Amino acid sequence: MVKGKAAKKMRGPGPGGGKQQSQEVDQERIWGLNAVQEALRSPGNIEEILVVKGKGGPKIQAIIETARRQGVRLRFVERNRLGVAPSCRHQGVVARQTQATLVPLERLLASLEEQSSPRLLVLDSIQDPRNLGSILRSALAAGFGSVILTRDRSAPLSGTVARTSAGAVTHLQIAQVGNLRDTLALLKERGLWIYGAVVGSEAGSIYETDCTGPVALVIGSEGKGIRPLVRKECDHLITIPMAGDFDSLNASVAAGIIMFEIKRQQEGAG
DSSP states (O other), X not given: OBOOSTTSOOOOOOTTSOHHHHTTBOSSEEESHHHHHHHTTSTTSEEEEEEETTOOSHHHHHHHHHHHHHTOEEEEXXXXXXXXXXXXXXXXXXXXXXXXXXXXXHHHHHHHTTOSSOEEEEEEOOOOHXXXXXXXXXHHHTTOOEEEEESSSSOXXXXXXXXXXXXXXXXXXXXXXXXXXXXXXXXXHTTOEEEEEOOSTTSEEGXXXXXXXXXXXXXXXXXXXXXXXXXXXXXXXXXXXXXXXXXXXXXXXXXXXXXXXXXXXXXXXX
16 A cells, blocks of 8 residues: 555534524524624524625624634625525525534534544535535544635535435534635644545555555545646645546445545554
8 A cells, every 4th residue: 555644643484484484594594784783693504695895884794704704705795696585674694594504613613623534624625515415424424524725715504505415414523714725734734644535646556555544535526626736736646547448427426436445444453
């Protein structure tokens, strides 16, 4: 096997649930100044806030500042891009609820330090919600209990993701980050070794690469794969050998194969 660095130390109710509530919340969105402010009192429950371009005022500004402080994704959009009916009294602000409880990155990293051979999944810009849900389902089954997502360019943790994951989102530690390259550098400092899943001759076979140490596995988006700057932070590039000229697997299928191979190696080594 190609020896890796394993010997090193771990470096609400929906519409129809009542007239008042139907004006303020559906299965994934909350709207209105007071409703959004209240939702932000529970960090980790809001994934994204949309604000109408040009909309101002003390309450809007307070929401913006709170969102930035909590690391919630913030977008300024045209009124018709809020994703709610025109009749909703949204007052220029809509929050998208997450179907998972997001945790701060530092808390996630602290939990990894308590594990002898941690397995961390890092998803670089997975934009299809069904693929995301399928990957998270496989992650839980393969013992990858912690997941890092990009804050931008990623599918929201919506009801579709939750359903496709068969509820796995509620059992995973999930953190969102703004700068994935810097995050990978931080993971290296904490002793994890970064494995990037790619398609190409420069990558080693997952079956011939030692993945028995503390692992952070990076899976890229459909089509484009891992972004170049993120790829440069990977310690190892790994791939799944294909039969003949066939060289493409769905991201969720590839992620599942690789995660279970890592699980097999780590548990076999233990």
